Amino acid sequence: MVDKEIREGGRQLLDKLKKYKPLIAAFNGKGIYEIFCKETFGVKAKNLDFGLQPYKIPETETVCYLMPSSSPRCAQFPRAQDKVHFYIKLKELRDEMKGEMKGLIPKIEVEETEYKFDLQLAKEDAKRMAIKEEQVDPEYESCGGLHGDASRSSSSTN
DSSP states (O other): OHHHHHHHHHHHHHHHHHHHOOSEEEEESHHHHHHHHHHHHSOOOOSOOSEEEEEEOTTSOOEEEEEOOOSTTOSSSOSHHHHHHHHHHHHHHHHHHHHHHTTSSOOOOOOOOOOOOOHHHHHHHHHHTTOOOOOOOHHHHHHTTHHHHHHHHHHHHO
C-alpha cells in the first residue's frame, strides 16, 4: 500500500511540476528520489550523489536537485551543520539559473555533478553564513550504536 501511495504522490508531484515549471525541484532524501526517478525517467537510480541530477522534468526546464534528508536521524549527515553546504550549493544553483533567465550569464547544460562531503568545507560554509555550530549529542550517537559499539570493543580489549 505504501509503495502505491508513494508512486501516486510522485505522479501528482510530476503534474504540479509540469504545471508550475519551477527552476529547481529539490528532493529531500535519496529514497523518494530513487522512486521518482524510476517512475518519471524510467531509470533505476544507483549510487546517487547529492546535488544536481542529470535529468530535467519532462516538458519543462526544471532541473532536479537531491538533498540529504532533513531528518535529524539521517545517519550520513546527523547534524544541521553537516547539511549546510548542500543548501548553499542549492542557493548558488538557483542564483545561477535566475541569471541565465535574465541573460546575465550564458545558459549551462545540466550535467551530473559529483560531490564528496568535506567536513572542513561545511564548517567554513557554516561560519561564512554565521550558523552556530551544534554540539555533539552523545545520547543521539549512542542510539545509533556509534559510542555503544566503540565502548564495548574498547572495554573488551582492556
